[in-house]
Amino acid sequence: MNYIVRSLKIIISQHISEKSSFMLEKNNIFIFKVLKNANKLEIKYALEKIFDIKVKSVYTLILKGKKKRHGKYIGKRNGYKKAYVTLKKGQKLDFININK
Template sequence: MNNERLYQVIVAPHISEKATLIAEANNQYTFKVSPDATKREIKLAVEQLFEVTVLRVNTVNIKGKTKRTARGFGKRNDIRKAYVTLAEGQEIELGGE
């Protein structure tokens, strides 16, 4: 996979309270990924970008909420998240931890 596609597949790390707890307990890391990315592409991208061994990739599609604004109704963007499980003893440094 070329470098250009690597950076298109992994959009950003998803940092939240739940993602932090999962990372500490299960050695899983959460990323926002491209809507058209496959599990195989996600695995290759994480392995090449962070130089780790990926055991499993689980994905979830999250529909954007409809919110009421002063001008009517609006909708947040849909996102796709990937939960990446790493091999025992490996970790990824995210955000200057």
């Protein structure tokens, strides 16, 4: 039971950018924002259980938060961890029809 709850918390969101769209079309690679303390095996297990797909590999990296200025005040955005997930051949991930 604990693994199922943790799996739902690991995947925060899909990372949407021009680069991620290009990687999806060309190499069948999805990019997700994940918890900073999640390892590759947990990310793979979570995606396979939640979306019922087969994952080939997972690459991760941690991005530092950028410094931003609002008038005379300087702040910092939060950093996050990204996971590049390669699906096996023939696998597709459809976010619209997950429960069908």
